[in-house]
Amino acid sequence: MMHRIIRDHLEEVLAGPGSAPEHPAGEHLAACAECREQVAVMREQAAVLRQFHAESEPEPRPGFYARVMDRIEAQAPLSVWTLFFDSMFGRRIALASLALALLIGVYVISSEQMPDPEIAGVGGLPQAKLVTNLTPNEATDLPQDFVFSSQPRLTAGAPDQDAVLVNLVTYREQ
Amino acid sequence: MDHRNSEEAALVRRVQAGDELAFRDMVERYQSKVFSIIFGILRNHNDAEDIAQQVFSKIYFSIRNFDFRSSLLTWIYKITVNECYDYLRKKRVRRLVYESDFSAEESQRMEASEPAVDPAPLADARLAQRDLAVKLLSKVSEEDRSLILLKEVEGHSVEELAQMTGMNENTIKVKLFRTRQKLLKAAQRLGRVGGAVR
Numbered sequence: 001m002m003h004r005i006i007r008d009h010l011e012e013v014l015a016g017p018g019s020a021p022e023h024p025a026g027e028h029l030a031a032c033a034e035c036r037e038q039v040a041v042m043r044e045q046a047a048v049l050r051q052f053h054a055e056s057e058p059e060p061r062p063g064f065y066a067r068v069m070d071r072i073e074a075q076a077p078l079s080v081w082t083l084f085f086d087s088m089f090g091r092r093i094a095l096a097s098l099a100l101a102l103l104i105g106v107y108v109i110s111s112e113q114m115p116d117p118e119i120a121g122v123g124g125l126p127q128a129k130l131v132t133n134l135t136p137n138e139a140t141d142l143p144q145d146f147v148f149s150s151q152p153r154l155t156a157g158a159p160d161q162d163a164v165l166v167n168l169v170t171y172r173e174q
Numbered sequence: 175m176d177h178r179n180s181e182e183a184a185l186v187r188r189v190q191a192g193d194e195l196a197f198r199d200m201v202e203r204y205q206s207k208v209f210s211i212i213f214g215i216l217r218n219h220n221d222a223e224d225i226a227q228q229v230f231s232k233i234y235f236s237i238r239n240f241d242f243r244s245s246l247l248t249w250i251y252k253i254t255v256n257e258c259y260d261y262l263r264k265k266r267v268r269r270l271v272y273e274s275d276f277s278a279e280e281s282q283r284m285e286a287s288e289p290a291v292d293p294a295p296l297a298d299a300r301l302a303q304r305d306l307a308v309k310l311l312s313k314v315s316e317e318d319r320s321l322i323l324l325k326e327v328e329g330h331s332v333e334e335l336a337q338m339t340g341m342n343e344n345t346i347k348v349k350l351f352r353t354r355q356k357l358l359k360a361a362q363r364l365g366r367v368g369g370a371v372r
Contacts, residue, residue: 002355007351008347010347010350010351010354011325011332011347011350038358041358041361042354042358045307045310045354045357045358045361046326048303048304048306048307049307049311049322049323049326049327050326050327051300051303051304051307052214052215052304052307052323052326052327053214053327053328053329054210054211054213054214056210057206057207057209057210058206058209058210058213058219058222059205059206059209060205060209060223060226061223064201064205064223064226064227065198065201065202067223067227068201068227068230068231068234071227071228071230071231072230072231072234072235075231075235
């Protein structure tokens with residue numbers, strides 16, 4: 001374990017001045033073998049690290065900036081749109097999707113504008129009515145086993161009304 | 175020291191605003207420094223060119239994150255050292271993958287055979303020391319690594335480092351002390367005290 005006085009002045013000690021005998025750290029170093037040993041090892045490491053210093057500053061080959069820009073372009077993040085517009089296949093897919101969307105849009109709009117026959121019919125009736133056309137007396141005269149051929153229902157057109165009337169006529173003839 | 179009002183801060187702001195000419199200026203201003211840092215660590219011109227391109231590409235994409243807390247050079251220095259270590263890590267992985275393609279018998283035969291390259295440089299103690307130092311530095315954090323390299327390789331004083339990084343001098347001293355201790359312990363674990371091959 002390195003002593004506090006050396007820890008506090010370590011950079012001075014490693015650089016040299018801190019090791020001087022008149023320096024408080026130097027005084028301690030002279031007396032403490034453990035600190036002296038650790039400082040020696042750290043000096044050795046610092047000397048090895050200094051070998052990383054390149055004596056001369058090597059210059060890159062001409063055109064370095066252009067090569068950097070090429071790399072930047074190659075590494076630029078791809079946009080979704082470039083996928084569509086940079087390749088013929090992508091453009092065709094985009095075009096087909098656009099055409100499909102257009103078709104669906106046209107279909108949806110035109111189907112919304114066409115009147116629904118049933119809804120339009122109900123809306124067109126002044127008042128829906130039960131299709132029996134029987135007076136209360138006639139209705140009570142009907143036998144117990146009389147069954148309507150169709151369930152009485154709200155209807156909008158004449159065909160259903162006629163069907164019930166036909167049933168009634170058929171019953172009277174019987 | 176305020177890094178917001180310097181000439182380099184003005185250059186950074188122009189690059190952040192998307193000025194291509196300013197970026198070109200930045201590349202030309204720092205390319206030699208970047209090359210020398212990389213060459214100092216790797217000692218290989220071809221690798222230095224490739225890594226330098228990657229460094230400037232990284233600078234281009236992350237310049238918006240530069241917050242002026244440290245000097246531009248400190249920031250570039252850190253990116254450069256990190257790229258060197260990234261390169262060394264990938265190279266090691268590639269070598270491991272390459273070696274794993276051989277059977278155990280083939281690997282043994284290759285190890286026993288004479289090396290294809292001149293063995294003299296490999297035996298060089300200085301080279302071995304450098305390799306060991308690279309290995310030891312990989313055991314400390316990115317920040318500590320660039321700090322100790324700025325101190326020992328670039329020769330900056332504690333006061334200069336404090337100005338460059340925006341930290342106070344005591345913090346720098348404590349960080350350097352801890353880094354040196356970590357390097358010492360890592361060397362002891364590898365059975366090589368200091369950084370010397372014994």
